[in-house]
Amino acid sequence: MSRAPLIQRIAERLIRAACRRLPADVRAEHCREWAAELPAILDDQSVRPRLRRALRALSFCAGISRTTRQLSRSARAGARSTRNSRWRTGALPYQSPNVAVRAILGFFIWLGIVLGFITLTRERPNLHSWQLMLILALAVGFDAFCLVDIARAARVRYLPKWAWVLICLIQTPGGGIAYLSIGHIGRPRPVPPGDVKP
């Protein structure tokens, strides 16, 4: 066989992309290890037909992607937790709700703001300029808050940072709410007290 099958090359590429998240000193080794698993998956005769093996290889890659995300997060967790401790000291460990809950909450907040704004402009067609200024100031302040949060975050979810910045700027306040509810990663979960290292 002169060339690896297409699916294997695709999977190797996915693994390499996932490994880019890892610190440079362990990247090559992990990449080699996971790429070496691919032939075993693709030649696993207990899984039939071939399509299922291909799907399995792809889901393997998805798992690798999750793995590298988790590994790089735990590698950075130390630095981030010391930086954030200024803000939340002595508080109970905050567990951020999962993404779906945050997305729904964020949507309703956005809906509330938009509906409020629509009623405001309907009921009082000629707003005073200071009221407009107030709304503008709020909007700019919220945007600034989101941008600062993106800039300070070690990582953001789902999209690269610049994409979130664009979204925040284009759609005020919806973009910012979307970022805070979906893209924002909270503090890393603290180690539970009962976690005894052997």
Added chain:
Amino acid sequence: MKLTGPLERVLRVMTADPSAPHYGYDLMKAAKLPSGTLYPMLARLQQDGLVDSEWEAQREDAGGRPPRKYYRLTAEGLRVARLELAQAAASAPARQAGYGATRPAPGSTR
């Protein structure tokens, strides 16, 4: 170390034959875990010194297959794993296992 369900399954597979080396896909199949669960776990176990890894030597009969990375429990890992599994078995409520249930037989399933 907190014994979660997936971790318990991995330890069960690895303690079944402590001297046998396992590679990732092998463990995934035996423990029925996705790679996204298994590899972070292996990394953590390795960091805690419970699991050791080594690269397979390049073999002629491998058919051009790239060398694999094999994982194996360390002596400390085996001790901790047996202890944890025994504790899990002992604290599991009302299992009709009779005597000798404190240490599950190698390869026993639930």
